[in-house]
Amino acid sequence: VEWIDTHTHLFDKQFRQDLPAVLQRASETGVRQILAVGIDHPSNLACVDLARSYPQQLFATVGIQPNHVAECAATDWDEVVKLAQLPEVVGIGETGLDRYWDRTPFPQQEDFFARHLTLSRQTQKALVIHTRECDADILRMLREDFAKHGPILGVMHSFCSNAEVAKECLEMGLDISLAGMLTYKSAEDIRQMVKSVPLNRLLVETDCPYLAPVPQRGKRNEPSFVVHTGACLAECMGISRAEIAKHTTANARRLFKLPEPV
Numbered sequence: 001v002e003w004i005d006t007h008t009h010l011f012d013k014q015f016r017q018d019l020p021a022v023l024q025r026a027s028e029t030g031v032r033q034i035l036a037v038g039i040d041h042p043s044n045l046a047c048v049d050l051a052r053s054y055p056q057q058l059f060a061t062v063g064i065q066p067n068h069v070a071e072c073a074a075t076d077w078d079e080v081v082k083l084a085q086l087p088e089v090v091g092i093g094e095t096g097l098d099r100y101w102d103r104t105p106f107p108q109q110e111d112f113f114a115r116h117l118t119l120s121r122q123t124q125k126a127l128v129i130h131t132r133e134c135d136a137d138i139l140r141m142l143r144e145d146f147a148k149h150g151p152i153l154g155v156m157h158s159f160c161s162n163a164e165v166a167k168e169c170l171e172m173g174l175d176i177s178l179a180g181m182l183t184y185k186s187a188e189d190i191r192q193m194v195k196s197v198p199l200n201r202l203l204v205e206t207d208c209p210y211l212a213p214v215p216q217r218g219k220r221n222e223p224s225f226v227v228h229t230g231a232c233l234a235e236c237m238g239i240s241r242a243e244i245a246k247h248t249t250a251n252a253r254r255l256f257k258l259p260e261p262v
């Protein structure tokens, strides 16, 4: 059984001590490929370094996460555009919109999300989209882009909105990725929502080091834990773990154009 963790923040200082052991556990658990997702200029560079240090296993995405837009330097966007051209960079983001935290004025978030949308079109690399408490805003911007340019290549990461939002995202071409929250007792609505998503549009992720899935909840999250989210997703969909692993892995590999592991 083979898995792909499509969203990690392995640059985080919580991995500084033991990253090789973390990656070893991932591969022993069948987590063969992992996306290292950048959120600002320093972490974008770190993700590219990681992808170079662990070719085949790690791949980078680069972008400015909405909560980090306000703090970025004037040249940071140009650096994203440059890094996005590299072969070890397989996706654009994370990007998106966030009304939960108030760290970046909303118009500035919209400006940067629009830039990521354009960069994804230019590079043909998939978007990694974060949305928190702003479904209406994200759908408005996605609809606008979709109306002008057609299907959008990307994933709604750590998705926890409702089935209607999922349906609209799917119709615009976006895939849906589930994180550890799916396994939480209180997340019955997410478990109901996923049943409406076709098997060929689902991905899994840890979003580590945050929000580890049950039964590891409360611990530092890491890529090997993605199997727990996968197991929960299999149960929701009424299929075996092997089947959900096969589907989510094929979907992630297709979306981010990842090579077959050697």
Ligand SMILES: [Zn+2]
Residues within 6 Å of the ligand: 007, 009, 037, 094, 207
């Ligand atoms: Zn993230």
